[in-house]
Amino acid sequence: MTNDSEAPHPYDPVEIDLRNPLLAAVLAWLWPGAGHLYQRRYGKGALLMVCILITYFFGLAIAEGHVVFVRLKQPHPHYSFLGQIGVGLPAMPAVVQKMFQDTGSGPLFGSQVMAPPRGEVSINQHDELANWHETLGFAFELGTLFTTVAGLLNILAIYDAYAGPVFTIPGAKHGASPPPSD
Amino acid sequence: MFDPILAALPLEEINRLWYALPLVVTISLVYGATRHELPRPIIEHAIRFGLWIITFMGVIFVVLWLLTLGL
Numbered sequence: 001m002t003n004d005s006e007a008p009h010p011y012d013p014v015e016i017d018l019r020n021p022l023l024a025a026v027l028a029w030l031w032p033g034a035g036h037l038y039q040r041r042y043g044k045g046a047l048l049m050v051c052i053l054i055t056y057f058f059g060l061a062i063a064e065g066h067v068v069f070v071r072l073k074q075p076h077p078h079y080s081f082l083g084q085i086g087v088g089l090p091a092m093p094a095v096v097q098k099m100f101q102d103t104g105s106g107p108l109f110g111s112q113v114m115a116p117p118r119g120e121v122s123i124n125q126h127d128e129l130a131n132w133h134e135t136l137g138f139a140f141e142l143g144t145l146f147t148t149v150a151g152l153l154n155i156l157a158i159y160d161a162y163a164g165p166v167f168t169i170p171g172a173k174h175g176a177s178p179p180p181s182d
Numbered sequence: 183m184f185d186p187i188l189a190a191l192p193l194e195e196i197n198r199l200w201y202a203l204p205l206v207v208t209i210s211l212v213y214g215a216t217r218h219e220l221p222r223p224i225i226e227h228a229i230r231f232g233l234w235i236i237t238f239m240g241v242i243f244v245v246l247w248l249l250t251l252g253l
Contacts, residue, residue: 052212157215
């Protein structure tokens with residue numbers, strides 16, 4: 001019979017089978033949590049998937065799909081996309097929309113969701129980007145924040161899928177040895 | 183003269199702060215999940231980190247509020 005002193009400390013590092021870490025990292029980027037599910041870390045995968053995707057889609061929905069788009073040229077390059085792309089496939093329609101617009105085709109499925117603003121964007125005229133800001137107001141900023149944070153959080157999740165968690169022990173000081181596990 | 187729009191503004195600003203709550207929860211949970219593997223340490227770390235974020239935001243709020251008193 002095992003007594004309490006022999007039970008492993010909950011903060012002890014846990015041995016994890018990362019399987020193929022590179023594949024897990026790619027899967028984790030493509031779909032948040034997928035890399036962890038591939039590694040059979042089901043609870044953690046589900047947690048990451050729920051947290052990151054809810055944050056991303058909430059941000060996208062509150063701004064009516066206009067906060068995730070690809071626009072690299074001046075003026076007003078959309079630098080937030082560099083963070084949003086961290087969420088993987090859910091941000092990819094923005095890349096497709098950009099390609100469709102550049103080739104002169106209509107928007108994907110006839111929808112302007114995740115499409116870059118049409119026409120010229122200039123600080124001297126009321127362009128489509130200005131119209132989004134005007135009609136959405138606070139929701140545009142909030143949606144940009146939520147979708148960007150979701151992408152950045154998934155970068156943490158990708159690292160976790162690739163290398164495992166960075167174990168920390170509460171109260172442990174630098175140079176101090178961790179508490180004994182038994 | 184009483185202006186209802188101006189009177190409602192502070193309340194609107196306070197209501198906007200509620201959007202920070204789900205963000206704090208998700209950031210805390212994901213950050214905790216990158217530091218531990220088991221559910222209990224993840225939750226405990228997330229609670230500590232979430233409280234730290236709220237405290238930090240509170241301190242910044244008080245500092246900014248004090249600075250605006252002189253305006």
